[in-house]
Amino acid sequence: RLDQSGDYTVEVTVVDESGNKDTATAGLNVADESELAATIDADDEQRLQDGLNASVSIENIGTTDAIGGFNWTLTATGTPFDTQTEESLTIKGQNTSDVAPSDDPIVIDDLDDKLTTWAQDNRTVGDVDFEFNITPSNEGVLTSNDSTTVDVTYSNLEANAVSQNIVQGVDVSLRSFIENNGTATSDNSTATVTVENTDTSTEEFNQTVDVSELDASQTQRNRFAQSFSDAGNYSLTVDAEDALFAEGNSDS
Numbered sequence: 242r243l244d245q246s247g248d249y250t251v252e253v254t255v256v257d258e259s260g261n262k263d264t265a266t267a268g269l270n271v272a273d274e275s276e277l278a279a280t281i282d283a284d285d286e287q288r289l290q291d292g293l294n295a296s297v298s299i300e301n302i303g304t305t306d307a308i309g310g311f312n313w314t315l316t317a318t319g320t321p322f323d324t325q326t327e328e329s330l331t332i333k334g335q336n337t338s339d340v341a342p343s344d345d346p347i348v349i350d351d352l353d354d355k356l357t358t359w360a361q362d363n364r365t366v367g368d369v370d371f372e373f374n375i376t377p378s379n380e381g382v383l384t385s386n387d388s389t390t391v392d393v394t395y396s397n398l399e400a401n402a403v404s405q406n407i408v409q410g411v412d413v414s415l416r417s418f419i420e421n422n423g424t425a426t427s428d429n430s431t432a433t434v435t436v437e438n439t440d441t442s443t444e445e446f447n448q449t450v451d452v453s454e455l456d457a458s459q460t461q462r463n464r465f466a467q468s469f470s471d472a473g474n475y476s477l478t479v480d481a482e483d484a485l486f487a488e489g490n491s492d493s
Contacts, residue, residue: 275303277311277340278385279373288425289366289395290485292357293317297373298346299336302385309378310337313349317356319369319393322486330359364485366395366424394425398455399489400432400479415446415465417479421455422489429454430482434465440473452481 254264283295297315301307313336318329332355336347360369369391375384401418417434421427429452436446450463469475478493 274381274383275301275305275307275340275342276383276385277307277375277377278302279313279375279387281371281373281387281389283371283389283391286392286394289360289364289393290425290428292353293360293365293369293391293393294353295356295371295391296348296350296352297387298348299340299375300346301340301342301344303342303383305342307340307377307379307382309382310335310339311378311382312336312376314374314376315349315352316372316374317359317369318372319360319363319365320367322364322366322395328363328365330355332356360393361485364395366393369393395423395485396421396425396427396455396457396483397423397486397489398427398430398452398481398483400481400492402434402477402479402492404475404477412466412468415467415477417450417463417465418460419450419452419455419479419481420460421457423486424457426457427452427455427483432479432481434463435478435480436467436469437476437478438469438471438473439476441471445469445475 250266252264252266254262256262277299280298281295287293313334315332316329318327320327332352334349372388374386377384399420399422403416405413415434415436417432419432432450432452434448434450435444437444446467448465452461455461476493478491481490483490
C-alpha cells in the first residue's frame, strides 16, 4: 500500500535459468484523497431467542481528511417464520465530524435493540442479509461499503400429551412429550402436566417437569403413574414454555 500521493514508477525484472534478464517499467499516480470504509461485525450464526446483534466500524483508509462527516444506512432483510415473505428493517444515522486517516475507527454499537425487536417481533429466521452504506457530505470522499449474511436459528418447543382409558382406582400412565422442532438448541425450561376432572372442573393432578436443553429434533419424554378415585371424564394437558413460538406449547 502506498500511503503518500504522487507519481510512482514500478519496475519489474525477470531472470530465467540461463541468466537472461528483462526489465519493464510502468508509471502510476497515487491520488491525494479520502476514503471511508465500513466493516460489519456480526456472528455468522445467531439464535433468535438470544437476539440479533451487529456493530459497524468506519475508518478513513485514504490519505486526506474526510471533510463534513457522513450519513449511514444499515438495512437488514430476512424472512419471517410465518409468512415466508421478505421483510426489511432500515436504521439510519449520521456523523457530523471530519474523519482523519489517523483517527480511531468510528464504532456504531447501538444497533442490537432495534435489530432484536425487529427479528423477534417478525420471528425472522434463516438468512438475514445486512447491507451498510455510507453517504459522505462531501462528494469528493470515496466510500467502501460492506455487506454480510447471518444465519438466524431458533428453538421451537412443542408439547404432546398421551393418556389412556383407565379403571377407577387403578394407576394409569400419564405421558408428556416435549420436542424441539427448531434449528437450534433450546434453553433449560419447565413444563406443567395437569389432569382435570372435566365433569367437576376440578384439578386432580399437577406436576412441574424440568425440561433440559434440547437439540434440534430432540424429544424429552416423561411418564407419571396416577390413579383416580372418582369415575368420570378427565383431561390431560401438557404446557411447555416457549414465548416466541407459543402455538404448539400446549396439548391435551
